[in-house]
Amino acid sequence: MKGIVFTGDKAEVLDGLEVREPGAGEVIVKVMAAGVCHSDVTAAAGAFGWPSPAVLGHEGAGIVEKVGTGVTHVVEGDHVIISTLAACGVCKACAQGKPTRCRQTLGNMAQPFTLNGEACWNFAAASVFTERTVVRGFQAVKIPKDVPFTSACLVGCGVMTGAGAVLYRSDVKIGQTAVVYGCGGVGLNAIQALRVKRASRIIAIDTEPEKEALARQFGATDFLNGRDEDIVEQVRRLVPYSETELSGPFNAGGVDWVYDVVGHPAVTSNALEMLDWGGTVVIIGTPGGDATFTLPYQRFTQNERAVIGCRAGSYSPHSDMLQIIDLYRRGEFMLDELVTATYPLEGFHDAVHDMHSGAVARGVLTIG
Ligand SMILES: [Zn+2]
Ligand SMILES: [Zn+2]
Secondary structure, X not given: OOEEEEOXXXXXXXXXXXXXXXXXXXXXXXXXXXXXXXXXXXXXXXXXXXXXOEEOOOOEEEEEEEEOOOOOOOOOOOEEEEOOOOOOOOOHHHHOOOHHHOHHHOOOOOOOEEEOOEEEEOOOOOXXXXXXXXXEHHXXXXXXXXXXXXXHHHHHOHHHHHXXXXXXXXXXXXXXXXXXXXXXXXXXXXXXXXXXXXXXXXXXXXXXXXXXXXXXXXXXOEEEEOOOOOHHHHHHHHOOOOOOOOOOHHHXXXXXXXXXXXXXXXXXXXXXXXXXXXXXXXXXXXXXXXXXXXXXXXXXHXXXXXEEEOOOOOOOHHHHHHHHHHXXXXXXXXXXXXXXXXXXXXXXXXXXXXXXXXXXOEEEEEOO
16 A cells, blocks of 8 residues: 655655454554645654654544454444554543643654554554554544544544644633634634634734634634734734733733744743633644743733643543534534645645745645
8 A cells, every 4th residue: 555654855646555353452544535734744854853764644534444362442443543652541640631741642652653564653543544443542532534534534633733732731711812823723722712612802813914813714703923023913903911011010911821833942931921811822833842932930920820831732532523523513613624735645845835925824635
């Protein structure tokens, strides 16, 4: 079978892949659609130091083709979203409903594939840029058959990362205010989750002005250009301390939540300056490596601000992915609109090019 394979310094569309039989507790999924997420591009550039060859792709949906012994929650023919969280199900984090903190969800390097007979690595416990993949049963989340695969696949990563930061990592109250810093596939989902939570002001920030229409479509009440030097002041003008002052004591005024989808020291510092007393910056994006930022103590201690990290949306697959699908089917959460273009497997490089040009919310590969 064909797939998009990381060959050491780039990604190539190659034929000659095979996947092994499912072991106990595992599932073979015939992949129908897969979203192209930034992490795949980062991996393809060799930035993660992932071993090669490896089958890329981690945002997928498909049809259960075969189940290993002990798998009872799905059967052949079921439609599923593939979660990247290969959680163990029994550790303290899993028992508390926080599988994003399960140690077994990190790494998970294995060689379930062969490429022309030679062992070939997986990626992100998913490897959905191919026709068939093998995952832990826990990762296969059964969904209704009326949800298009091209929309369902996005729930595998980008949707949960953005929406989950709002719905499961935060405690947004009706009428609160928020900034979403970065309006790509992840940020748009933070924006629409804030709409679900009935935030009164959802301020979108991006360096690409052409993102404004999309941001507003997904629920942004305001849009600001992230390149503007006075971006903090612009936010404070929208949510000032009082009718006459932008900022009060200890920087009072500003928003209750900032979702930092970018993950850059300058953005995180700005984010903190946008917060009202009691506000929280939720860091979603990551610059990787050992990048650091510095922050003044006084912003925290006198007024109870916080900066917290969020991994993959802090979601629990079998409850939270289904909650998103339920919202979608009731017309309260947009998935179809996130898919701005579809490509065959061979069109992977076009999808990456379009993603970098800012022209798409999400490019999706149609595989099955
Ligand atoms: Zn991703
Ligand atoms: Zn666990």
